[in-house]
Amino acid sequence: MLFPKQKSKKKRMRHPDSILHSKGSRTCYLCVMLHDNWNEHRILDEHHVFGGPNRKNSEKYGLKAYLCHNHHIYGPEAVHNNAEIRHELQRIAQREFEKRYGHTKFMEVFGRNYLDQEEMKEDVQTEIQGEPADS
Numbered sequence: 001m002l003f004p005k006q007k008s009k010k011k012r013m014r015h016p017d018s019i020l021h022s023k024g025s026r027t028c029y030l031c032v033m034l035h036d037n038w039n040e041h042r043i044l045d046e047h048h049v050f051g052g053p054n055r056k057n058s059e060k061y062g063l064k065a066y067l068c069h070n071h072h073i074y075g076p077e078a079v080h081n082n083a084e085i086r087h088e089l090q091r092i093a094q095r096e097f098e099k100r101y102g103h104t105k106f107m108e109v110f111g112r113n114y115l116d117q118e119e120m121k122e123d124v125q126t127e128i129q130g131e132p133a134d135s
Helices: 029-035 052-060 069-074 083-101 103-110 117-128
Strands: 045-048 064-067
Touching: 029 064, 029 069, 029 083, 045 052, 045 069, 052 103, 064 069, 083 103
Parallel strands: none
Antiparallel strands: 045 064
16 A cells, blocks of 8 residues: 555543542542541442433533442432432532533523522622622
């Protein structure tokens, strides 16, 4: 072959750190939140808080939590088995996102509000006072 085709390298996505929880702590986010259990785990699963079409957005904005197997997939309190816990995690993630970027940006990116109406009133009051920066 006179002119061999050059192999193209796949562009790797930079994976930002979680804004909810530090992976270096080796603790399960839900063990700490639900049971105040700060024990370290050898293996933690990375859970993207907003899955499906918003999985890439969760990755891009650091909306992920590190969970033990029991809280990720297998146990009765696992986010993939327990809708109530999953929704609470989504509300926490939305609050953290809005502290950094504001409610308008969250709605642009994720297209759905996960907070209760009472929480929304408080967040709008805070945004009116000019605390969070909308980018």
